[in-house]
Amino acid sequence: MSRDYAKKGGSSKKSKKGNMAIWIILLLGFTMFVSALIFIKDYRNEKNKFEQKISSAKKTISKKISTAKFDFYDTSPKKKNVALKKAYELEITIVDNYDSADHLKAKLTLLGFSVNIYPILKKGTQKYRITTGPYENKDKALANQKRLKRNKINSELKKTK
Numbered sequence: 001m002s003r004d005y006a007k008k009g010g011s012s013k014k015s016k017k018g019n020m021a022i023w024i025i026l027l028l029g030f031t032m033f034v035s036a037l038i039f040i041k042d043y044r045n046e047k048n049k050f051e052q053k054i055s056s057a058k059k060t061i062s063k064k065i066s067t068a069k070f071d072f073y074d075t076s077p078k079k080k081n082v083a084l085k086k087a088y089e090l091e092i093t094i095v096d097n098y099d100s101a102d103h104l105k106a107k108l109t110l111l112g113f114s115v116n117i118y119p120i121l122k123k124g125t126q127k128y129r130i131t132t133g134p135y136e137n138k139d140k141a142l143a144n145q146k147r148l149k150r151n152k153i154n155s156e157l158k159k160t161k
Contacts (some may be wrong), residue, residue, distance in 0.1 A: 088141035089133030090148065090155040094122070101128035108132065111151060113144065134160055 092108070095101045098117075105115045108130075118129045132148075132155070135141040141157055148155045 087134040087136065087160045088138055089131045089135065089158055089160055090141060090145055091158050092130040092132065092148070092153060092155050094120070094127050094129050096125070096127055098128055101130055104130055108153070111147075113148075131158075 092104065092115075095104070101117045105117055108115045113132045116131050116133075118131065120127050120129050132144060133141065135144065138157075145155050145157060
């Protein structure tokens with residue numbers, strides 16, 4: 001049996017097409033590899049820029065914090081020192097629990113009074129004394145006592161030290 005070697009050229013065309021596909025795949029792979037390298041390089045640059053911005057922001061914030069001056073000592077209303085002078089206060093009542101004292105304080109505050117709650121021990125039990133004031137003179141204290149009386153709240157005028 002003899003072979004026909006004339007059709008041998010046809011099989012070489014198939015191998016050229018196969019080689020061409022391999023080269024295209026290699027070229028695409030190389031392109032993707034280069035693109036990935038460029039992306040990683042850009043990502044690192046952006047990350048470094050971002051970290052630099054953060055560190056500079058931290059520095060400016062720490063400078064601002066270290067140079068911050070608080071002026072709330074000057075802006076708060078100054079209370080007059082009436083402890084040295086004779087002063088008066090109005091004692092409203094003494095109650096057993098803090099909730100009642102706080103409720104009465106809220107009511108008096110809404111009426112425009114400056115209210116204080118003092119915890120005291122009376123006969124071995126905890127009680128709360130509710131007062132308004134201090135007032136610089138007796139006339140102011142009496143005027144506020146009349147105001148309390150109009151709102152049906154009894155009070156007692158007392159001298160403080």
